[in-house]
Amino acid sequence: MENSQLEAMTTPVAHEPINRTALAVEITNRLRQMILEGQLQPGEKINEKLLTRQFGVSRTPLREAMKVLAADGLLDLIPHRGAVITRQSTSEMSEVFRVLAALESLAGELAAEQASDADLRNIAALTADLRQSYQDGDRPRYFSINQAIHQAILTATGNETLIRSHESIAFRVQRARYQANLTSDRWRAAVEEHEAIAAALHARDAQRSGQLMKAHLLHKFAAINMQRQD
Amino acid sequence: MENSQLEAMTTPVAHEPINRTALAVEITNRLRQMILEGQLQPGEKINEKLLTRQFGVSRTPLREAMKVLAADGLLDLIPHRGAVITRQSTSEMSEVFRVLAALESLAGELAAEQASDADLRNIAALTADLRQSYQDGDRPRYFSINQAIHQAILTATGNETLIRSHESIAFRVQRARYQANLTSDRWRAAVEEHEAIAAALHARDAQRSGQLMKAHLLHKFAAINMQRQD
DNA sequence: TGACAGAATATTGAATTCAGAATTCAATGC
DNA sequence: GCATTGAATTCTGAATTCAATATTCTGTCA
Structure with missing residues (x-):
């Protein structure tokens, strides 16, 4: 595919070995991907412990990712009761x-x-x-x-x-x-x-x-x- | 610890008590309001330490709020260099x-x-x-x-x-x-x-x-x- | 003087810890 | 048997701690 233009745009400075770029952003993208790909089903509750193990990170970046995705409407945050993948009627x-x-x-x-x-x-x-x-x-x-x-x-x-x-x-x-x-x-x-x-x-x-x-x-x-x- | 006393001294005004059940959401709204009202100017850098004192909370909920507002386009997050209020050209x-x-x-x-x-x-x-x-x-x-x-x-x-x-x-x-x-x-x-x-x-x-x-x-x-x- | 190196300090990112709320589950009474 | 209460456990929310990076300061040398 002709991605050369896109790639050129997203490279402002040379450094940043991908692994180093903000963990929270990385987790946000991966979690979003999991939802979009259906690995996490609508209505399903987010299991923080499981995901932190899968991602190999602590709860802090995971929870930040959850907040962002909730603001995006992909998750519903229920106070003191966790997050669930939004259902789509x-x-x-x-x-x-x-x-x-x-x-x-x-x-x-x-x-x-x-x-x-x-x-x-x-x-x-x-x-x-x-x-x-x-x-x-x-x-x-x-x-x-x-x-x-x-x-x-x-x-x-x-x-x-x-x-x-x-x-x-x-x-x-x-x-x-x-x-x-x-x-x-x-x-x-x-x-x-x-x-x-x-x-x-x-x-x-x-x-x-x-x-x-x-x-x-x-x-x-x-x-x-x-x-x-x- | 002695934090409550310290806070009382360093906090300029007595703020109304924050609803503990939705602290991160509360902080998100307040921070957004501060940006919209111009208390924080475009181009200005977010001072985490100052804001946590003003809000009387730790960095955790503040940083979650920053992530959300960044996703909303109100802040730019620069890796290892903090967040700045987005400019409006x-x-x-x-x-x-x-x-x-x-x-x-x-x-x-x-x-x-x-x-x-x-x-x-x-x-x-x-x-x-x-x-x-x-x-x-x-x-x-x-x-x-x-x-x-x-x-x-x-x-x-x-x-x-x-x-x-x-x-x-x-x-x-x-x-x-x-x-x-x-x-x-x-x-x-x-x-x-x-x-x-x-x-x-x-x-x-x-x-x-x-x-x-x-x-x-x-x-x-x-x-x-x-x-x-x- | 001014440019630079390197130490000291401050700030950011993430892990860990702690407190409080919700859930589970067993014991009790009906 | 079933509902209810309350302790034990689990989970969530937030504070604290720790590690990594960036910034500032200071002293040296040209």
């Missing part, structure tokens, strides 16, 4: 997707205005890869590229605030179990939507790009929601 | 307002669809109060009602996710709002915009309501931005 999912659609719509608008030509070429290339992965029936690769495209559009806006707030909300619907199901119809439609978005961006049509992004997100929600009815 | 303000405008636009749409009749009556009443405060030239009251209206519209959407993410972003420009003055022209225009929004909500015109909210926010930013040029 369909209505909450609907809430999240409305907000996400608004943010990605804005991203579409801003990207059409602000993206560099290189950004657009990158997005176009990724979109071609996306179709290829669809034609190959390679789901893991498809999801990975799909995420990379959304990320690339966000990044191309140059709006750090948008990127960050999108990230903190998107986390909540990126849990692994939602990716498992993708009907063949929806898959094809999603690829076409992405191609339309790439075209709108190429044409620098902010309004259309924004509308397409919004629709894309709402369709995605509709598809997931459909599955969940089973 | 005009370009960052611009970023924030774009995002805020997108979120409030969504709030306008959703409120037009979802608000109860009681919600709408409440918003209409507040809008009338807003005009009154404008005619009275009562700025503090105007700001207070203005904020109440935005809050009421958000609340009327019933979308908790929207409310929370709006809140965390709005925090960041409330710092500017404390200082922001209001020209007489902008003041009148703002009142009229609010009346138009209330009318669109009353008509349950989601699209129009959303558009008006977006425009209102962007106008507000333009006004603040104008001031800052001086």
Whole structure:
């Protein structure tokens, strides 16, 4: 994948052997990952003792991570009773997707205005890869590229605030179990939507790009929601 | 130990007792308030020792609060070098307002669809109060009602996710709002915009309501931005 | 004087300890 | 048998301690 741009951005100074970077941040990311990947199930209680053993750290950084994830809405902190992974009802999912659609719509608008030509070429290339992965029936690769495209559009806006707030909300619907199901119809439609978005961006049509992004997100929600009815 | 005596001596003012059951949350809120009110200036470094004395707590809950506020974008954590209050450049303000405008636009749409009749009556009443405060030239009251209206519209959407993410972003420009003055022209225009929004909500015109909210926010930013040029 | 090395000090990050609240579980009475 | 009480245990929240890093201070030498 074309990560060279991203990597360049995240390297301000040379030092920092990864292991040394703030333990609490590392724990926050790993714990978040565990939740997103479904290793920790919604409704499940966090076992501090177990996790500190797994991570090989004390409770202090773990608890800091928990506070952060709670602020992000991934955990519910119950006073004197611990933390539980937040449950996601369909209505909450609907809430999240409305907000996400608004943010990605804005991203579409801003990207059409602000993206560099290189950004657009990158997005176009990724979109071609996306179709290829669809034609190959390679789901893991498809999801990975799909995420990379959304990320690339966000990044191309140059709006750090948008990127960050999108990230903190998107986390909540990126849990692994939602990716498992993708009907063949929806898959094809999603690829076409992405191609339309790439075209709108190429044409620098902010309004259309924004509308397409919004629709894309709402369709995605509709598809997931459909599955969940089973 | 003798800590209580020491604290009593070194603590400038007698603070109200802190709710022990939610100390970390309490500290998070107080620290956030201090940043928003400008008691801690952008660019300023957090002095842990001083703050723990002021709050009468140990470093543990304070540091947890710092982590949360950093995740919210109010602080920058620099490894082994402490935390500094994030600066607000005009370009960052611009970023924030774009995002805020997108979120409030969504709030306008959703409120037009979802608000109860009681919600709408409440918003209409507040809008009338807003005009009154404008005619009275009562700025503090105007700001207070203005904020109440935005809050009421958000609340009327019933979308908790929207409310929370709006809140965390709005925090960041409330710092500017404390200082922001209001020209007489902008003041009148703002009142009229609010009346138009209330009318669109009353008509349950989601699209129009959303558009008006977006425009209102962007106008507000333009006004603040104008001031800052001086 | 001013630049530098290295010691002294202060600050940060994380582990450990301590206090208090919640949960478990056994004993008692009905 | 079942509910209730209260001690034992476990867990959570916060303070304290300890280790690592950064900063300041001081003395030396050019």
